Amino acid sequence: MKEKEKCTMKAEDSSYGPVADNRCPFSEDAEIHRLQNAFGEALGDMPLPEETRKEWSIFVQRQEQKKRKLHLRIWLSGGVAAMLALSILLWSPWQKTDNRQFIEIFSALHAPEQITTTEENGIIIISTPPATTTKVTLEDGSKVLLNANSRLEYPKEFASKKKRIVSLTGEARFEVTKDNHHPFIVSAGKMQTQVLGTVFDVNAYPGNPPVVTLYQGHVSVGKVKSLPEKRILPGQCATLTANGDIQLSKATQTENEGWLKDEFYYDNTEMLTVLQNIGTWYNISIICHSADLLHKRVHFRFSRNVPIKTLLNVLNDLNIAHFQYDNKQIIVE
Incomplete structure (x- = not known):
């Protein structure tokens, strides 16, 4: 080597x-x-x-x-x-x-700052601001309790009309004076309700399907410009579904009676309904980041006459979801 x-x-x-x-x-x-x-x-x-x-x-x-x-x-x-x-x-x-869910529950409407009443060609128009209700007595003696962010249009006189027709956007309680010769018709969105004399609610805020809830007597409901399709009984409500069908179901009395007493009153109610009612009352847009939360059941009773942040603090105490008021909208997650 x-x-x-x-x-x-x-x-x-x-x-x-x-x-x-x-x-x-x-x-x-x-x-x-x-x-x-x-x-x-x-x-x-x-x-x-x-x-x-x-x-x-x-x-x-x-x-x-x-x-x-x-x-x-x-x-x-x-x-x-x-x-x-x-x-x-x-x-x-x-x-x-970016992948989070953004479910719009309610979109704020253009609403007046105070109750307004105008008249155009014999038609009276009443509009309500957020967190405000008002009572209206029609020419035939029928009474209407108009909810917040709502608009009611009705003739100044019914005498010359064959039908007593009013138009509603929003929510109202009707106590109709009986008149067998002049049916009373409420047109709300794509659904109309026809009665002779009775007590019922109509809820038809933009973006939500119209719902009619009956307390006394009988009413017939159907789509606008068509014959009434279904007759409902006291304790029932009728909803116009997205495909145009009329769906009947049992009414929840606490939810419908609560707003008459200036209360949010829910007993085993889905979160979706609660959020929709809060949005329409305060006229605040609501976004939810979880579809599962919308099916949670809520037991809740509280005054409507409080600031929105006070209400959200109470809802947060329920530990069902997190409610936050940010940039003029409510975020739920």
Whole structure:
């Protein structure tokens, strides 16, 4: 075996001084010795030490250049990775927020700041502001309790009419004076209610399906400009579904009677109904971030005559959901 391939060497075997130890050192003298052997084998003679040192210097410079290039690649790779990690951190919260559900329960309506009454071509128009109800007595003696954010249109005189027709947007309680010769008709959205004399509620706020709840007598309900389709009995309510059908169900008395007493009154009521009533009363937009919350059941009774933030504090105490008033809207999550 040649001397350059050995892993241990005696001190006297080196022409360039003693070796520091017996661990195959990587030193300048050892590399010169290796280069000399290599050059000697290739050229048939041994190069001068000055030539070997020159080649060694070139070799060292090339190694340093390789190291710098390697460090640069590592630094660039680390920078790209850091930028990618930062992008993920910045993007992830946005993506999470964007994927949240945004269910609009109620959208604030254009409502007056106070009760307004106007007359146009013999038609009287009454509008109510948020958190306000008003009583109206019609020309035939029928009485109407108009809820907040609602609008009622009715003729100044019924005498010359074959039918007593009124139009409603919002909610109202009707106590109709009986007149067998002049049916009383309430047109609300795409549904109309026809009676001769009775007590009933009509709820027809924009964005919600019209609902008629009967307390006394009999009423017939159907779509506008069509014959009445169904007759409902006291304790029942009729809802016009999205596909145009009239759906009958049992009325919940506490929900319907609460607003007559200036109360939010719910007994095992779905959160969706509660939020809709709060939105229509205060005329505040409501957004819910969870569809599951809308099916939660609520047992709740509280005055309507309080600021919205007071009501939300009470609702938060129920620990069913988190209610927050922000930027003129209620956020539920």
